[in-house]
Amino acid sequence: MPTPNISPRSSFSRALVAPISASFRSAILCLGTLAATSSVVLADDNSDLVARGRYLATAADCAACHTAPRGGAPFAGGYGIDTPLGKIFSTNITPSKEDGIGSYSEADFARAVREGVAKDGSHLYPAMPYTAYSKITDDDMKALYAYFMHEVKPDDHKPQQTELPFPFSVRSSMAVWNLLFLGQDRFKPNPAKSAEWNRGAYLAEALEHCSTCHTPRNTLMAEASGQSLAGGSIGSWYAPNITSDKVSGIGGWSDEDLTQYLKTGHVAGKAQAAGPMAEAVENSLQHLSDDDIKAIVTYLKDTPAISSGDKQSRSDLGKPSTEAEAALRGTPGQEIGENGFHVFTGSCAACHQVDGQGNDHYPSLFHNTATGGDRPDNLVSTILYGLHRTVGETETFMPAFGPDASFTDRLSDRDIADVSNYVLSHYGNSAVKVTPTDVARIRDGGEKPMIVELAPFAGPIAVGVVVFVIALITWLALRRRSQPALG
Ligand code: HEC
Numbered sequence: 001m002p003t004p005n006i007s008p009r010s011s012f013s014r015a016l017v018a019p020i021s022a023s024f025r026s027a028i029l030c031l032g033t034l035a036a037t038s039s040v041v042l043a044d045d046n047s048d049l050v051a052r053g054r055y056l057a058t059a060a061d062c063a064a065c066h067t068a069p070r071g072g073a074p075f076a077g078g079y080g081i082d083t084p085l086g087k088i089f090s091t092n093i094t095p096s097k098e099d100g101i102g103s104y105s106e107a108d109f110a111r112a113v114r115e116g117v118a119k120d121g122s123h124l125y126p127a128m129p130y131t132a133y134s135k136i137t138d139d140d141m142k143a144l145y146a147y148f149m150h151e152v153k154p155d156d157h158k159p160q161q162t163e164l165p166f167p168f169s170v171r172s173s174m175a176v177w178n179l180l181f182l183g184q185d186r187f188k189p190n191p192a193k194s195a196e197w198n199r200g201a202y203l204a205e206a207l208e209h210c211s212t213c214h215t216p217r218n219t220l221m222a223e224a225s226g227q228s229l230a231g232g233s234i235g236s237w238y239a240p241n242i243t244s245d246k247v248s249g250i251g252g253w254s255d256e257d258l259t260q261y262l263k264t265g266h267v268a269g270k271a272q273a274a275g276p277m278a279e280a281v282e283n284s285l286q287h288l289s290d291d292d293i294k295a296i297v298t299y300l301k302d303t304p305a306i307s308s309g310d311k312q313s314r315s316d317l318g319k320p321s322t323e324a325e326a327a328l329r330g331t332p333g334q335e336i337g338e339n340g341f342h343v344f345t346g347s348c349a350a351c352h353q354v355d356g357q358g359n360d361h362y363p364s365l366f367h368n369t370a371t372g373g374d375r376p377d378n379l380v381s382t383i384l385y386g387l388h389r390t391v392g393e394t395e396t397f398m399p400a401f402g403p404d405a406s407f408t409d410r411l412s413d414r415d416i417a418d419v420s421n422y423v424l425s426h427y428g429n430s431a432v433k434v435t436p437t438d439v440a441r442i443r444d445g446g447e448k449p450m451i452v453e454l455a456p457f458a459g460p461i462a463v464g465v466v467v468f469v470i471a472l473i474t475w476l477a478l479r480r481r482s483q484p485a486l487g
């Protein structure tokens with residue numbers, strides 16, 4: 001299925017492909033006999049290739065980052081990705097010769113997508129998920145290139161440029177990072193596993209780049225080794241553990257639940273997709289074939305289980321609260337969470353109901369992974385930013401109560417902390433507590449990795465590291481010498 005957000009398509013592509021095949025045809029006709037048949041084959045081959053490229057671009061969700069929100073031209077860039085380093089703007093990847101990638105050869109394109117190096121040799125920031133795309137096969141790269149060159153509509157505008165503060169403005173530092181963290185291998189099927197498993201692994205690891213969000217990052221912001229899919233913080237949101245662990249991960253979800261989540265972003269009595277996961281479902285996952293979703297599910301159920309130490313699954317926690325209902329009727333309520341209770345009845349209960357049970361249209365706040373986990377990030381972010389997800393013809397919407405909300409809806413950090421604590425203690429994981437400072441931190445893009453906290457000290461630290469390394473080498477050398485020779 002073609003996707004609505006990625007649709008500068010058919011008539012245009014025919015216009016573009018037709019003259020090419022026509023000129024081919026006349027050239028070949030001059031050559032003689034085989035002409036007619038081979039030109040037809042060539043045109044057909046190309047449209048198949050372009051169609052496959054379109055599907056792959058959807059699976060890889062290129063549009064999510066390369067299209068500016070609220071009606072930006074498809075793939076024309078300008079989407080500002082909040083990273084702990086600052087805002088990184090995506091570039092124009094339409095085939096515009098001036099402002100896009102119109103002058104990229106297939107090799108240039110493959111190098112940018114898989115190695116993070118632009119045609120002019122400058123390094124891209126890993127906000128472009130080339131560490132995952134490095135696994136994309138040569139055949140698929142060819143199809144992607146054909147799609148971008150022959151079907152995407154050129155857009156002659158330069159999007160906003162990325163300007164990160166020093167030292168992150170030094171793009172060449174990414175060369176060192178790549179040396180440390182960029183795998184050079186294309187996807188290799190595991191012969192011990194089924195074809196379906198391997199298809200799922202390829203989709204999840206290479207195209208859908210699930211791990212770029214769901215794997216925790218180390219201090220240098222690379223995916224932590226041995227922690228694949230164990231849960232990662234991405235700005236204001238938290239992408240939970242989706243390893244096969246039965247309690248901490250999705251090992252306890254049925255295949256049907258997982259399929260439904262990936263295709264629609266909603267499983268009643270379990271989980272909803274908000275924030276970046278809503279985008280992944282909306283732009284990419286809902287458009288995959290049933291076989292491909294099944295393959296991803298097969299793969300997910302078979303990843304190495306990693307426990308985060310939870311005692312109970314985050315989707316099983318909590319229950320409806322009759323206390324809330326009682327309080328609403330005027331029974332002396334609990335003293336704690338007085339304000340939380342008022343915010344809840346004023347801003348939330350109309351949809352989620354006073355007992356938190358929800359109804360056919362609105363989810364329950366217990367048995368809900370956003371309230372049952374061991375971190376409040378997704379609960380607080382959903383309150384701050386709301387939720388918006390379009391799947392097929394169905395729009396799912398929860399209003400925002402944070403800085404983007406209208407004046408009458410807007411809640412203060414204190415109100416959001418109070419209502420979060422109210423929700424957590426009545427319906428979710430009561431061990432989790434939220435302070436107004438937590439709300440401000442999440443609003444401000446979440447926890448900063450050490451590398452960012454240390455940035456202002458980059459110079460002194462570099463000197464310190466050099467001194468330390470010299471000292472270490474000297475010490476090792478001395479120790480060697482002072483040890484008796486072995487053997
Ligand atoms: C998670 C967000 C994200 C996704 C998904 C993504 N990109 Fe990017 N891409 C970026 C960002 C951000 C940049 C610019 C990075 C920089 O300036 O260092 C970029 C840069 C590029 C460039 C370099 C363009 C230039 O100006 O030289 C190419 C080519 C590219 N992306 C192609 C793709 C393709 C093809 C896909 C899908 C297979 C894709 N991108 C998916 C974020 C993304």
Ligand code: HEC
Nearest residue numbers: 208209210213237238239240271272273274276277369378
């Ligand atoms: C751009 C970041 C991003 C990408 C890419 C991504 N996810 Fe997610 N995912 C998230 C976030 C954030 C959540 C939490 C959403 C929420 O609770 O509203 C999430 C939630 C989930 C959940 C539900 C977990 C729960 O406990 O509620 C599943 C299952 C999941 N993702 C699977 C996947 C798979 C499989 C892929 C790749 C095909 C993927 N995700 C790609 C960010 C991402």
Ligand code: HEC
Nearest residue numbers: 266272273274347348351362363370378379382396397398
């Ligand atoms: C106008 C109706 C409406 C109001 C008001 C509303 N919500 Fe929601 N809420 C929704 C809808 C719709 C969803 C998403 C359902 C889905 O994804 O299928 C949702 C989802 C959620 C989720 C799950 C998010 C996730 O990432 O999984 C939480 C938690 C939540 N709401 C809490 C609240 C709180 C707290 C308030 C009050 C501050 C509130 N809601 C107000 C309609 C509403």
